[in-house]
Amino acid sequence: MTNRFLHRLHYPYAIPSELFDQGIRLLHISDTPTMTYASLKHIIALINPTYIVHTGDLVDNIKLELHPSKLIHYQRKVKALASILNSCEAKLFITKGNHDDFDTLGKLFGSDQLFKDMCYPTIEGVKLGISHYRHKIDATKADLLLFGHDLKVKSQFDHHPYLSNAIEGIFVFEFHPLKVYRLSYPFGTDDVRMKKFKAGI
Numbered sequence: 001m002t003n004r005f006l007h008r009l010h011y012p013y014a015i016p017s018e019l020f021d022q023g024i025r026l027l028h029i030s031d032t033p034t035m036t037y038a039s040l041k042h043i044i045a046l047i048n049p050t051y052i053v054h055t056g057d058l059v060d061n062i063k064l065e066l067h068p069s070k071l072i073h074y075q076r077k078v079k080a081l082a083s084i085l086n087s088c089e090a091k092l093f094i095t096k097g098n099h100d101d102f103d104t105l106g107k108l109f110g111s112d113q114l115f116k117d118m119c120y121p122t123i124e125g126v127k128l129g130i131s132h133y134r135h136k137i138d139a140t141k142a143d144l145l146l147f148g149h150d151l152k153v154k155s156q157f158d159h160h161p162y163l164s165n166a167i168e169g170i171f172v173f174e175f176h177p178l179k180v181y182r183l184s185y186p187f188g189t190d191d192v193r194m195k196k197f198k199a200g201i
Helices: 003-010 034-047 068-086 102-108 189-194
Strands: 025-029 051-054 091-095 126-131 144-147 162-165 170-174 179-183
Touching: 025 034, 034 068, 034 170, 034 189, 068 091, 068 102, 091 126
Parallel strands: 025 051, 051 091, 126 144, 144 162
Antiparallel strands: 025 170, 170 179
């Protein structure tokens, strides 16, 4: 297997060179199968985000809501992602997805990092609305809405409020002025999320 093919399997296809420079930035991810973890670790190390937002379903290849008997397997896998996220210096915002176990997440993340439904932090003067579900975010309370779960609502950055659906890609935001970069998940991520992604699952 060639190094080029390994790169396609484990890492995003391209990271803009300007993201290697020092700066205040936010990384938004969501619905992450375990096969994305090596790539996410690589990105975090390269761009050194100030903030990381994960909008739920931390082990998206284990559909815990549909298969609760897989809880132990889920716990083992989510610890691996928590180790990556907790080992960096970024401020974390984690929201529970429909395939997450809140008690397990509570043991891995602090109470100031983990949110069961939604939260509305202000980061670098920008009001955020964060939830696994777009419909749970009150758009009147936020300038930038971050969510995941399905593809019914697309990302849009042309007008207020801005929408970031991190199923579509890995989003990186810089502030003042607000600038967004979209990185690709590793090759095959959607297949692992379940057969080219069935919206709402």
